[in-house]
Amino acid sequence: MESCDFSWAIVYHNPMQKAARRLSAKQVAIARKRRLEAMVLQKIEGNPLDAEDVAMFEMFEREGWDGDRCREYILAQVPVAAK
Numbered sequence: 001m002e003s004c005d006f007s008w009a010i011v012y013h014n015p016m017q018k019a020a021r022r023l024s025a026k027q028v029a030i031a032r033k034r035r036l037e038a039m040v041l042q043k044i045e046g047n048p049l050d051a052e053d054v055a056m057f058e059m060f061e062r063e064g065w066d067g068d069r070c071r072e073y074i075l076a077q078v079p080v081a082a083k
Contacts, residue, residue: 022064
């Protein structure tokens with residue numbers, strides 16, 4: 001029987017790694033500015049963010065999450081929303 005290498009599928013969730021991926025205060029300010037601009041565009045297009053979405057993005061800013069961590073969180077919520 002041939003041996004299979006599944007090491008590519010192993011994901012380690014190290015809390016220190018998440019802390020190292022935090023945004024600086026300057027980066028958070030830039031992200032907030034972009035979010036507010038995007039919210040205006042969404043409203044113009046007739047698709048404004050609801051209060052829950054705004055709260056989620058504010059949480060990302062408050063916690064200083066980088067884009068990858070935000071994406072992970074949003075993708076983890078997809079199965080929850082599908083129920």
